[in-house]
Amino acid sequence: xxxxxxxxxxxxxxxxxxxxxxxxxxxxxxxxxxxxxxxxxxxxxxxxxxxxxxxxxxxxxxxxxxxxxxxxxxxxxxxxxxxxxxxxxxxxxxxxxxxxxxxxxxxxxxxxxxxxxxxxxxxxxxxx
Ligand code: HEM
Numbered sequence: 001x002x003x004x005x006x007x008x009x010x011x012x013x014x015x016x017x018x019x020x021x022x023x024x025x026x027x028x029x030x031x032x033x034x035x036x037x038x039x040x041x042x043x044x045x046x047x048x049x050x051x052x053x054x055x056x057x058x059x060x061x062x063x064x065x066x067x068x069x070x071x072x073x074x075x076x077x078x079x080x081x082x083x084x085x086x087x088x089x090x091x092x093x094x095x096x097x098x099x100x101x102x103x104x105x106x107x108x109x110x111x112x113x114x115x116x117x118x119x120x121x122x123x124x125x126x127x128x
Contacts, residue, residue, distance in 0.1 A: 004099045006058050008051070014106070015050045018093040019043070028085055031078055057109055068113070069120050080122055083114050 003010045023029045036046050052063040090110050094103040 002099045003097055004102060006098075006102060008055060008059070008061075010097060011054045011058065012051050014093060014097055015047055015054065017096070018090055019047060019050070021089045021093060022086070025085065025089065027078075028082055028089075031075065031082070035075060054106075058106065069117060072117055072121060080118065083118055087111060087114055 019032070022032055036042055049064070049066065052061075053066070053068070055061040056064040087107075087110055091103070091107045094106040097103075098106065
């Protein structure tokens, strides 16, 4: 049964499943592993932060305090096309967990945020 309500628990599932796919992807995985590390203890704070982030966005919990843009700006430069890989893995994961209507809401938000990150990081209008 797919989830038709967003909860802290299913956000945690989304975040865990998504980043486990990210870590398995060659290029994306290596960016994250360089920035965060490779063992589960090192990943715990990142995963918690991302749960807080999506909970703030989708449930209005205001638990996330941070600046994603600044964080991404500090990463070594990477190819813009990786944003498309990120988005497609994220969409795939949302559709595994949620009903179409809820997955669409996550996907829409992820695309908006991705656009604004790219706008700042690459200093021109995103193609999509
Ligand atoms: C190719 C695309 C992306 C890559 C390679 C990437 C990579 C990373 C990495 C390595 C970190 C950890 C930085 C650190 O702690 O030192 C991070 C943090 C984060 N990312 Fe991304 N990211 C991407 C796209 C996105 C998108 C599209 C979103 C949102 C929809 C997002 C949301 C976040 C958030 C909220 C954090 C935590 C920031 C904080 O520390 O407060 N990322 N990202």
